[in-house]
Amino acid sequence: MNAINAIVHLANNADPERRRKLYRQRSNPFDLRDLNFKIKYRFNKDTVRTIIDLVEDDLVQSARGGGTCPELQVLVAIRCWGRREVQDDAGDLHGLSQPTVSRICARVAHAIANKANSFIKMPITIGEQERISAKFRAIKNFPGVIGAIDCTHIKIKKTGGDMAQYYINRKGYYSLNVQVVCDADLKIMDIVARWRGSTHDSRIFMESNIKQRFEDRQFRGRLIGDSGYPLLPYLFTPILRPSRPEEEAYNNAHISTRNTVERCFGVWKQRFQCLLHGLPVSLQNGKAVIIALAVLHNIAIDMNDTLLGKCYQFDCT
Secondary structure, eight states: OOHHHHHHHHHHHSOHHHHHHHHHHHOOGGGSOHHHHHHHHSSOHHHHHHHHHHHHHHHGGGGTTTOOOHHHHHHHHHHHHHSSSHHHHHHHHHTOOHHHHHHHHHHHHHHHHTTHHHHSOOOOSHHHHHHHHHHHHHHHSOTTEEEEEEEEEEEBOOOOSTTGGGGBOTTSSBEEEEEEEEOTTOOEEEEEEEEETTSOHHHHHHTSHHHHHHHTTOOSSEEEOOTTSOOBTTEEOOOSSOOSHHHHHHHHHHHHHHHHHHHHHHHHHHHOTHHHHOBOSOHHHHHHHHHHHHHHHHHHHHTTOOOOSHHHHTTOO
16 A cells, blocks of 8 residues: 555544544645634734744643644634624634633633733833824823723633632622733733632722732823722722813713723623623633633734624624
């Protein structure tokens, strides 16, 4: 039997899992046309290669002994996170079982989340703070702002135990209440993803590291937040009952400037549909996924990798 016949014989007589692996080795998602690739994976090819390079060394160990290669692990994970049909769809697309996809997503999430300090960070130098402040001021002439702050609820699966009730938010579903500070370019500069859904935004802020850093005067500028936050020397909030034209003008400028963080949430959740529809993973893995997706959100902005519009709104395949 010559070499070609031997390969054909092996493919025809191998067990199903073996055949799937052979197929996967011949089918390279990077061979897709650029638009089709982005529709499936929510990122350009160059962005995905950057993500692979970032975590390849952390994932290569799991690929030994016939496991899934780092490249495919990353592709599977971002396919899952980008769509509503989270794990079954990615498994069907890449020929992997649902338990395997689940393990891959957890592994990739933790690998990316461990890099968060390199991608999610507040401006340190005076020059960085001034550049961010200038971009905020360009929105509606609101001076001195270096970050917009707010919280958003990320749906999680029902948790057990005595503390389960505390994860139910005011809308009646289980969630994590995630605090984010973003800049005028919608980049996430600070994130807290550990609080239960019933926790009020103001408490999360009052117990956060970012508040302490402002208290310690590490920054010259201020944050801008909604009326759920306390008015502080370093935190602009709206005037609740404006009675003068200048107070109305302040509120109008405040609304337009603070809206940055709302747009940040919108873009973040549009790219990663699992943030809209819920994370069907353990609580600990869910926290890692949220941090990982904040990292990927920032990488996409750095690489000018914008959303496709309809393919995100209607969850195209």
